[in-house]
Amino acid sequence: MHNTEIRYFMAVVSTGSISAASQQLFVAISAISRQIQRLENRLGVTLFERSPRGMQLNDSGHILANHVRRSMADMELVMAELKGIKAADQTTIRVVCTDGLAFTLLPNLMARFRQLHPRVSFFLSVGTARQVPDLVRNGECDLAIKFSLAPESGVEVLASFPSPVLVFMKADHPLATRDIQLADLNAWPIVLPDQSATIRQLFDLSCRMNNVFIDPIFTSNHFSTLYEFVRQTPNAISVSSHYSILCSARQDGMTIKTINRDQLSQRTLQLQTEMGKPRTAILNTFFSFLKQELHTLDQQCRQDFALQFR
Template identity: 55%
Template sequence: MLSTEIRYFLAVASTGSLSAASQQLYVAVSAISRQIQRLEQQVGAPLFERHPRGMILNEAGEIFAHHVRRNMLEMELAVAEIKGLNAVRRALIRIACTDGMAFDLLPTLMARFRLQNPAVTFSLQIASSSTVAGLIREGECDVAFQFSLQPERAVDVVASWPAPVLLAMQQQHPLAGAAIGLADLSHYPVALPQQGSTVRQLFDLTCHMNGIFIEPVLTCDSFATLWHFLLNTPGALTLCSQFTVLYQTDRLALKSIGINQLSQRTLQVQTPTGRRRSAALALWIDFVCEEITRQNQRVQPMWQDA
């Protein structure tokens, strides 16, 4: 349903060169070049910066590509509705999330949702916070789950819950039954996320403000790695929110350090601004919000009273 010029434009934009687009489309380079020039004449401005080794979108090209992709997404939704997918038959829900959401929460939610809606399928993309924010703003996913320190621009936040940074440890850990100060962590092996995560940002800020230095024995951008290290290392500690391990709380102890800076995050469920939701997506979001709220009420007393 796309014109030839638009298809060729998107191919060059994604591959970065006429020759790469030619290989992708099985079309001669000269034909692609003519269509790109024709499109630029219609738009009234160059869309690419042309270099000896390739072509890069310029500012006008970025604006044009953004609107083309948004229009494509709306077209896909319209076609899906026409085919009757509003009745929640076969439907794909595209999700973007940060790493902590992909460890336990989302796999469990997706499995439970599909018990009731087996025709619904999922595509899950795991990325950094900045990348997830870009994906949802550009409409390249249907819904995003991420921890946020501040309101996100140009997205609709359909639900949010406080997500303080907590200490996670084995249930028999010496600190599991004690009041914890930040300095207590220096006596145990601490495994931390890498510095780009919101957990690490808040923890490093808190240590700096309190004049305390904690040297981790392991840093990793995968919570699954931190989790297995925690389970297999005597006395180990790591950081997470209650949502990261929402369905694993019978296997560990969660503790609050009681420092305000570590309570600034929220877990947000985000959708692209102004985009109409399919019936399957609306059903998924309602299910997620209800299930997370219920499970959070179950888990909260475990660490608030600790």
């Protein structure tokens, strides 16, 4: 396949139409259309579903686009290595995560890593629990950090940490000094993430299994919004992993509590990367840094808030 065909193909993928690709590349629409047709003839398959609204990749198109993205990422990796970019030199690490982890944990860890390696840059993207594995498999990141309920195909798990569903509230809340059962939450304003979050799915499942019905007063798909709402609402309670709030809870006057239900202990926090993806020295250094820091933060949080779970 010729570079021009691939370049025009990826331009249509990124813009969604031949006309938009034409404007992006400053190339005639007919030339782009001709190269796409030539590429499809060469491969013997169509790559797009054509409609008045634009060009949408079909299954074959997705396979090719993902292959091109991985090849481009691998080429960037090779070029970096050939230029001698190692841990002390400049490079960009692409990270994807789910929402709660972008609140305070990853910004703190990335800032701390850059103090050790000041020429490293980060590009952080936030996706849903369903989107993140796709970004990993498609080679669109170097590392994913997410909460997981089950094994996922096409990803390599570099490290895994227990991450049960916990509750958090202000330190002066009436429940802050006693053991908590699910039914106890009914008497207080409950703030929850939406149903796309794995923590909400586990929480709802546990409530159903224990015949507890909870009607939240506030729901959002942004963790920072939930957190601030709890801070501003008297006696409010929300659910979280300790990893999402361990960098902010103490300074904000919050406390973290466990609910002793097995159903709430099924999640893990995972460091993931694409299966078989080659790694630079700086990536391996970052992986090792994250493993150690997450272990240390976990142990400190358990001690600070007297948390007991496996």
